[in-house]
Amino acid sequence: MRTLTEEERALALSMARRAIQKALSGERYEPEELPPLFGDRRGVFVTLKRCGELRGCIGIPYPVMPLGEAIVESAISAALCDPRFPPVRERELAELKIEITILTPPERLDCPPQERPLHVRVGRHGIIVRRGRTSGLLLPQVAVEYGWKESEFLDHTCMKARLERDCWRSEQVEILTFEGEIISE
Numbered sequence: 001m002r003t004l005t006e007e008e009r010a011l012a013l014s015m016a017r018r019a020i021q022k023a024l025s026g027e028r029y030e031p032e033e034l035p036p037l038f039g040d041r042r043g044v045f046v047t048l049k050r051c052g053e054l055r056g057c058i059g060i061p062y063p064v065m066p067l068g069e070a071i072v073e074s075a076i077s078a079a080l081c082d083p084r085f086p087p088v089r090e091r092e093l094a095e096l097k098i099e100i101t102i103l104t105p106p107e108r109l110d111c112p113p114q115e116r117p118l119h120v121r122v123g124r125h126g127i128i129v130r131r132g133r134t135s136g137l138l139l140p141q142v143a144v145e146y147g148w149k150e151s152e153f154l155d156h157t158c159m160k161a162r163l164e165r166d167c168w169r170s171e172q173v174e175i176l177t178f179e180g181e182i183i184s185e
C-alpha cells in the first residue's frame with residue numbers, strides 16, 4: 001500500500017483540523033478536490049492529544065470508505081464523540097495536537113494461540129481482538145509508548161475489548177494484525 005507524500009500528509013492533517021473547527025461551529029467540512037489517493041478505501045484513526053495527554057481517539061479500522069471521508073469522520077468523532085472524554089471545546093483547539101494513523105487492511109493471525117506472540121511485531125503491528133460481537137483495537141504506537149512486549153500487547157488489547165486479560169490464548173478468540181502509517185503535527 002502506497003504511503004502518503006509530504007504534501008498529502010500535510011493535507012490530511014489540515015483536513016482533520018478543519019473538520020474539527022467546522023464541527024465546533026456547527027458546520028460541516030466539505031473538502032475541495034482531493035488527490036486520487038484520498039479516494040482509496042482505507043482504515044484510519046485520529047488521535048487528539050492536549051498537553052501530551054490523550055484527549056480523544058476514534059477511527060474506522062476497516063477500509064469501508066474513501067480515505068478523505070474517513071479522516072473527516074474520524075476527526076469529528078475523536079473530538080466530539082469519544083465516550084471517555086467530554087466533547088472538545090473551541091478554546092481547546094489551539095492546544096490540540098492531531099495524529100492520523102492510516103491502516104492497512106487487518107489480517108487474521110493463522111497460527112495456534114500459544115504462537116500468537118511470535119507473530120506480533122511491537123512497533124509495526126496494531127492488534128484487533130474479536131470474540132463473538134465483542135472486539136477491541138490498539139494502534140501500533142500504543143505498545144511502543146508503554147514499552148509492552150508482545151504478550152502484554154495482546155493482554156491489553158483483550159482488556160480493551162473488555163475480555164479476560166489473556167483471552168488471546170483461546171481458540172475462540174480471533175486475532176487480527178494491521179500496520180499503520182502515522183502522521184502527526
